[in-house]
Amino acid sequence: xxxxxxxxxxxxxxxxxxxxxxxxxxxxxxxxxxxxxxxxxxxxxxxxxxxxxxxxxxxxxxxxxxxxxxxxxxxxxxxxxxxxxxxxxxxxxxxxxxxxxxxxxxxxxxxxxx
Amino acid sequence: xxxxxxxxxxxxxxxxxxxxxxxxxxxxxxxxxxxxxxxxxxxxxxxxxxxxxxxxxxxxxxxxxxxxxxxxxxxxxxxxxxxxxxxxxxxxxxxxxxxxxxxxxxxxxxx
Numbered sequence: 050x051x052x053x054x055x056x057x058x059x060x061x062x063x064x065x066x067x068x069x070x071x072x073x074x075x076x077x078x079x080x081x082x083x084x085x086x087x088x089x090x091x092x093x094x095x096x097x098x099x100x101x102x103x104x105x106x107x108x109x110x111x112x113x114x115x116x117x118x119x120x121x122x123x124x125x126x127x128x129x130x131x132x133x134x135x136x137x138x139x140x141x142x143x144x145x146x147x148x149x150x151x152x153x154x155x156x157x158x159x160x161x162x163x
Numbered sequence: 164x165x166x167x168x169x170x171x172x173x174x175x176x177x178x179x180x181x182x183x184x185x186x187x188x189x190x191x192x193x194x195x196x197x198x199x200x201x202x203x204x205x206x207x208x209x210x211x212x213x214x215x216x217x218x219x220x221x222x223x224x225x226x227x228x229x230x231x232x233x234x235x236x237x238x239x240x241x242x243x244x245x246x247x248x249x250x251x252x253x254x255x256x257x258x259x260x261x262x263x264x265x266x267x268x269x270x271x272x273x274x
Contacts, residue, residue, distance in 0.1 A: 083262055092167075092253050092265035093206070136204060144260050150196060150208030150219050151263060 055154025072139035081144035186254030195237035
């Protein structure tokens with residue numbers, strides 16, 4: 050089955066700096082890679098996703114890059130703000146339109162220092 | 164309106180008891196899921212249902228039995244609760260190739 054590795058487990062950055070979280074996956078059949086943000090006491094919320102036919106996707110301060118050959122993808126957050134502090138999860142699945150579950154990385158606790 | 168809602172939000176019970184968690188989605192999605200998040204925040208798929216049919220059962224003990232009365236609801240019944248069942252259980256839903264939407268979780272504590 051799929052295995053997703055995520056690094057680092059904790060990331061502390063100064064407010065206004067950039068943050069990068071990296072993930073690798075094992076199953077070359079995976080073709081869908083979402084990123085979720087989880088705040089304390091809440092469920093994971095989708096912040097951005099990318100499919101394997103695209104190398105990069107951007108939404109305001111958030112971007113995701115995908116390298117299919119190397120089987121890794123990364124989340125980039127620019128101009129970090131205090132409200133970006135949360136746990137971030139990468140995930141992978143084969144999005145065949147059925148009921149495919151997501152395989153999650155172990156999460157990155159992002160801390161934005163004021 | 165909450166898109167994916169779970170009840171109860173907190174559940175504290177004794178070892179050996181039987182309990183249920185309910186999930187409802189008002190997004191019109193065909194597929195619903197249960198995930199378990201352990202004390203280290205690791206999220207793992209347990210079950211998925213598509214149009215009331217079980218699709219995925221990820222090596223979950225048979226003490227866990229999902230039930231989908233209709234495609235807007237997916238309940239999780241757990242028999243003979245054990246200490247290791249303490250976790251946060253998340254329900255999610257999706258439609259076709261679209262992303263999964265998660266509820267806010269049910270925090271289950273076994274005494």
